[in-house]
Amino acid sequence: MNIGFMLLGITGIAYGILLIRIGFGKWRRRIRCKVPVEAVFERTVTKKTGDHVRTYAVFSYVYHEEKFRQCTMERLSRREKSSLEKGKTYVIRINEENPKKLCYLRKNFQVEDLFTFFLGVAFLLSGLFYLLQGMFF
Numbered sequence: 001m002n003i004g005f006m007l008l009g010i011t012g013i014a015y016g017i018l019l020i021r022i023g024f025g026k027w028r029r030r031i032r033c034k035v036p037v038e039a040v041f042e043r044t045v046t047k048k049t050g051d052h053v054r055t056y057a058v059f060s061y062v063y064h065e066e067k068f069r070q071c072t073m074e075r076l077s078r079r080e081k082s083s084l085e086k087g088k089t090y091v092i093r094i095n096e097e098n099p100k101k102l103c104y105l106r107k108n109f110q111v112e113d114l115f116t117f118f119l120g121v122a123f124l125l126s127g128l129f130y131l132l133q134g135m136f137f
Contacts, residue, residue, distance in 0.1 A: 005134030012127020019120025027113045029073060033093040033103040037061050041084050045071055055081055059092055063099045070100050 039061035046055050054075040061068055072092075076084075084090070095101040 002134045005130045009127045009129070009131025009134055012123045012130060014127075016120045016122070016124025016127055019116055019123060021120075023113045023116030023120060026116070029095075029101065030103055030113075032095045032097070033073075033101060035063075035094050035096045036091050037063055037094050038089050039092045039102070040089055041086060042069070043086065044076065044081055044084070057081075057084060059090070059102065061092065061094070061102075063094060066099070068099060070102050073101060073103055
């Protein structure tokens with residue numbers, strides 16, 4: 001029984017660290033998009049991953065005399081999708097070190113990042129609990 005608790009603990013710790021890295025990594029990539037640039041909305045792209053369907057916006061913009069046509073890093077909600085007009089100019093933010101990375105939303109923080117981070121902390125703590133329980137009891 002102690003080995004079962006230890007395996008649960010190791011799995012929980014590994015999964016917790018993975019979720020924390022994912023949540024923190026998304027937030028870090030988004031916060032690096034600081035430079036405002038005017039971009040023209042071209043279309044939306046729908047990507048299907050298993051049962052999940054996600055919609056992203058495609059913008060074309062010029063930065064340091066170089067043309068780009070890229071998808072946003074964050075997905076669009078239905079309300080955001082319906083508010084975008086083809087051919088209209090919007091202010092987006094890009095990462096000046098890598099201008100192919102762009103953010104459409106004006107906020108750096110999203111609830112899903114916090115949820116992923118806290119879920120990772122919960123798995124990490126439960127993994128530590130199971131690991132300690134398997135070692136000492």
